[in-house]
Amino acid sequence: MKQTLVIGSTVVDVQLGVPAIPRRGEDVNILSSEYRIGGCAYNVYKALRLFDSPAQLCSPVGRGIFGNMVRKRFEDEGLIPFVSLYEENGCCYCLIEPDGERSFLSHHGAEYLFSRSWMTGINYPDTDSVFICGLEVEDPTGSEIIEFVYEHPELELFFAPGPRIKHIEGEKMERLLARRDINGRGPLLHLNKFEALSYSGKRKLSEAAEFLAAKTENSLVITLGEQGCYFFGNHNGHYVPGISANVVDTVGAGDAHYGALISCLKKGMELEEACIVANKIGAAVVGISGTVLDSMPAGL
Numbered sequence: 001m002k003q004t005l006v007i008g009s010t011v012v013d014v015q016l017g018v019p020a021i022p023r024r025g026e027d028v029n030i031l032s033s034e035y036r037i038g039g040c041a042y043n044v045y046k047a048l049r050l051f052d053s054p055a056q057l058c059s060p061v062g063r064g065i066f067g068n069m070v071r072k073r074f075e076d077e078g079l080i081p082f083v084s085l086y087e088e089n090g091c092c093y094c095l096i097e098p099d100g101e102r103s104f105l106s107h108h109g110a111e112y113l114f115s116r117s118w119m120t121g122i123n124y125p126d127t128d129s130v131f132i133c134g135l136e137v138e139d140p141t142g143s144e145i146i147e148f149v150y151e152h153p154e155l156e157l158f159f160a161p162g163p164r165i166k167h168i169e170g171e172k173m174e175r176l177l178a179r180r181d182i183n184g185r186g187p188l189l190h191l192n193k194f195e196a197l198s199y200s201g202k203r204k205l206s207e208a209a210e211f212l213a214a215k216t217e218n219s220l221v222i223t224l225g226e227q228g229c230y231f232f233g234n235h236n237g238h239y240v241p242g243i244s245a246n247v248v249d250t251v252g253a254g255d256a257h258y259g260a261l262i263s264c265l266k267k268g269m270e271l272e273e274a275c276i277v278a279n280k281i282g283a284a285v286v287g288i289s290g291t292v293l294d295s296m297p298a299g300l
Helices: 040-050 064-077 116-121 135-136 142-150 170-178 195-202 205-216 253-266 271-286
Strands: 003-007 011-017 032-038 055-058 060-063 083-088 090-097 100-106 125-133 154-159 190-192 219-223 229-233 236-238
Touching: 003 040, 011 064, 032 040, 040 055, 040 125, 040 253, 060 064, 060 116, 064 083, 116 142, 125 135, 125 142, 125 253, 135 142, 135 170, 142 170, 154 229, 154 253, 170 205, 190 205, 190 253, 195 205, 195 219, 205 219, 205 229, 205 236, 219 253, 219 271, 229 271, 236 271, 253 271
Parallel strands: 003 055, 003 125, 011 090, 060 083, 125 154, 154 190, 190 219
Antiparallel strands: 011 032, 090 100, 219 229, 229 236
């Protein structure tokens, strides 16, 4: 199996347990506080590696306290920083409510930068796919990511637009949705229900899926939280039921779901079977504090 390039951020998640999201001018006592290593690219990479799927994490590391924390984690895991930058790393403040729902306050730094010049050392003959996230595409150097995937049509594109999908410049989104690999496929999209409905302007999930699939000429997966997910392929949509879970927090669940999905598809699974496995991984991640599973859940 060839490797997947995972392009994007590795950040420090400052996880704050709160009784509720504060109102303006309110003073709220937090319930818990901890630092975790996360970021869309790191989370997807770790899910790929959980399935022993070859992957290369293309994530820049900056300076400062948060950059040092990321670099220490990489050192502990035997990862060599892809590129070290002078700019400071940012962080993500994750507000976790008692039911596990999360809200993000993100401070972008070096981890969201990208340059095609960093990709000269990639072993392209052993690479067949690339993952990108909309958070990096939205940032000023996002155009470099777009140019990179256009320069390498031999790579299958996995694209997670992310919660700020409406903030990505229209021209950037249209270029990515129109990008085709050498097999004529557009990106395989992975997004949640809110993202799909808000971007498409549709009221029904099925209509949003059809709208997006028409743009990419490829399958797509829409996550539905505890209800599982909905996938659209071969001009048909199907629901895949969710897995019961004791929710601790939902941070990183979507990333883990996509990483598992990519791994299963690359192992030759059909999309529905891959969604079933990905739902199990997503349920396992919401049952822990943090974004990364240390081992494969029982039954997988």
